[in-house]
Amino acid sequence: MKYLLAGDLGGTKTLLRLVEVGSLTIVAFERSHQSRDYPGLVAIVQSFLAAAQVPLGLEIEIVSACFGIAGAVIDGASYLPNLDWHIDATKIASILEIPQVKLINDFVAIGYGIGQLRPEDLHTIQTGQPHQNAPKAVIGAGTGLGQGFLIHNGTDYQVVAAEGGHTDFAARSIAEFELWQYICTHKQIARVSTERVVSGPGIVSIYQYLRDKSHFSETPEVANVVKLWESPSENAVDPTALISALAIAKTDPLCQATMQMFVSAYGAEAGNLALKILPYGGIYLAGGIAAKNLALFTDGTFTTAFNHKGRVSHLLGNIPVHVILTPQVGLLGAVAQAAQLHSMR
Incomplete structure (x- = not known):
């Protein structure tokens, strides 16, 4: 049987999907992998295909x-800074014996997947x-902070x-x-990128800053998880899910302040992107953080920061803002691109 292979490769998880040629909406096999458990993409695909044979x-x-x-994908190759992986489409095609392999940025994949979303896959926070x-x-904020944009070419959208x-x-x-100063000192760096703040690791950095520099005190539950995270312990668990959960429950003032600062920074950066593109077709929030924490993105904190742009604030109020609820939007885009690649043979 002939199949198309699509993948969504992130710093935390890699999701792979097989679909039959000509039946793009029917999933033949799909599996998620922890990216850091493998030395590279080839090993993940080999494990995936072995499981698919069952x-x-x-x-x-x-x-x-x-x-x-x-x-970033340049000339069919990419370096993943969060995994320290080098990926080359030509080498993948040769090793795995796949006639055609294409690498695209994950947010390009999301861009191509937007057109295939159902109404129930979106939650609108600004009409x-x-x-x-x-x-x-x-x-989209996740392990890092991805961005992209879509331009209509008269026939369809180009991502x-x-x-x-x-x-x-x-x-x-x-x-x-x-x-900013705290992160520079704490990380021993001289420059702070936006994703150092607007990302999952950024949530932890904000928490640490407020813990160390403000009047907030830690609850033992969060303190233990963060302490393990700060140590080289193999038992460390990412604290972001706990921090956001307690913020939503409104049971931990430090976690509430952390997430409020994070969501505001997220909204401000989304507004910065919107000013550069003027996306009156809509701006879409991807990644698990927004989708899993809708309560924190619908209380006005995000949209207030998004629209707060001084003399040009009026430009942003008419831009639709949507949260993508399905984590598989990137796969939808990758499937579409794999199908297009096959049709061009």
Whole structure:
């Protein structure tokens, strides 16, 4: 049987999917992998295909593959800074014996997946006034901060990759400037990118800053998790889920302040992206943080920061803002690109 292989490769998880050629909406096999458990993408695909042989049989012929990569893709190759991986489409095609392999930025994959979303896959936090065929933008905080935008070419949308998450973090208040200083000292760096703040690790950095520099005291539950995170312990668990959960429950003032600062910074950066693109077709928030914490993104903190742009604030109020609820939007885009790659043979 002939299949298309699609992948969504992130700093934390890699999700792979097989679909039959000609049946793009029917999933033949799908599995999630912890990215850091493997030395590279080839090893993940090999493990995936071995598992797929159980339900699908031994005759799995992959005619084309497309992988959304959490990093810049240049000349068919990519370096993933959060995993220290080098990935090359030509080498993957040769080792795995796949005729055609394409690498695209993960937010390009998300951009191509937007058009395939159902209404129930979105939660709108600012209705705005959408314009037909207007530019669109995507932004998403996770392990890092991805960005991209879509431009209509008269027939369809063309997705353009961006690396806006690595631009300089712009402090908007004394507290954010002190956060900037704290991160520089704590991380022993001289420059703070936006994704150092607007990301999962950024949530932890904000928590540490407020813990160490403000009047908030830690609860033992969070303190133990963060202490393990700060140590080289193999038992460390990412504290972001606990911090956000307690913020939503409103049972931990330090966690509440952390998430409020994070969501505000997220909204401000989304607004910065919107000013550069003027995406009256909509700006879409991808990544698990927004989708899993809707209560924190619908209380006005995000949209207030998004729209607070001084003399040009009026430009942003008409831009629709949507949270993407499905974590598989990148896969949808990668499947579409794999199918297009196969059709061009």
